[in-house]
Amino acid sequence: MGATGQLGRRIVDSLIEQGVAPANIIASARTVSKAAGMKDQGIQVRHADYEDVDTMREAFSGSDVVILIPSTAPVEPRILQHQKSLQAAKEAQVGRLLFVSLTTAGFLDSKFEITPYLIYAEMKLRQSRIPWTILRNTMYLDAVGDWMPELVEMKRLPYPVKEGRVAFAGRDDLARAIAAASIKEETVNQIYELTGPESLSMPALAAALSDVTGESIRFDSITDEDYAEICRQGHEDVPEPLIRILTSIYWAVENGEFGATTNQIEALTGTSPLPAKEYLKLYWDTIRANT
């Protein structure tokens, strides 16, 4: 599910890189037209919407493993979507469900306002009697990478964080690990915490950004209200409830929910994830090549 999204596409690519034949992959897409390129690669493309059990039952039929990448809906509708996907998986008799979660799901005192959904989803999955695998992702480095041109202009990295650290990982490395976990039988009924190799303070992240871009970027610890204003300016159509959710990610950072590192990406794939500086360098080179 979610095969047309940024994480989903990379998981599909990683499955192929790891030896899965395109004909053995089903890309389930809410918007099938976005998967035209996958069809051309020989991948099966099926329509599936988290809101509609019938579409998911059809899409899941004949699957050994179904990877659930959640949508970005708010908590309550997302819980309903999860219930529907479990029902569809049961009716389609899928062999295993692999759920893409977040490290905050390990914190009953989580400050991230989507965590109630994640805890619900993980627990319901574990009680579903369908074999399962849970992969808790850390924060994507890609959000920092996408922001780099503006950070260079602002000469600062403004986050509502004081002491918090993040074991960032790139989407590419997370996708490789998720693909590997879906292929390996020993990952059944296991929880994995997928993180980058180092836990970075925000000043250390700013220093890495400065090194990569050759420009001075200093960390600026800002208030929640200033961060909300940056969100409003960056994307005029960001609804206010989403701004609060985005801000709560940094409350979770401050609460230590993204700070721990593990070696589980390497354990699953045999290759360690890139440190932030190297991943951001690739990002910066691509940005420069396209401008």
Ligand SMILES: NC(=O)c1ccc[n+]([C@@H]2O[C@H](COP(=O)([O-])OP(=O)(O)OC[C@H]3O[C@@H](n4cnc5c(N)ncnc54)[C@H](OP(=O)(O)O)[C@@H]3O)[C@@H](O)[C@H]2O)c1
């Ligand atoms: N760890 C982090 O730092 C971090 C950061 C951002 C997001 N996330 C999480 O990562 C996941 C995916 O991220 P992403 O970057 O791949 O997001 P994305 O590029 O926005 O992709 C979202 C995908 O979900 C699909 N989708 C949305 N609503 C759906 C529905 N009702 N039924 C079926 N599919 C639906 C979208 O399909 P359409 O093409 O039809 O829209 C799209 O394929 C989400 O769970 C998100 O919460 C994590």
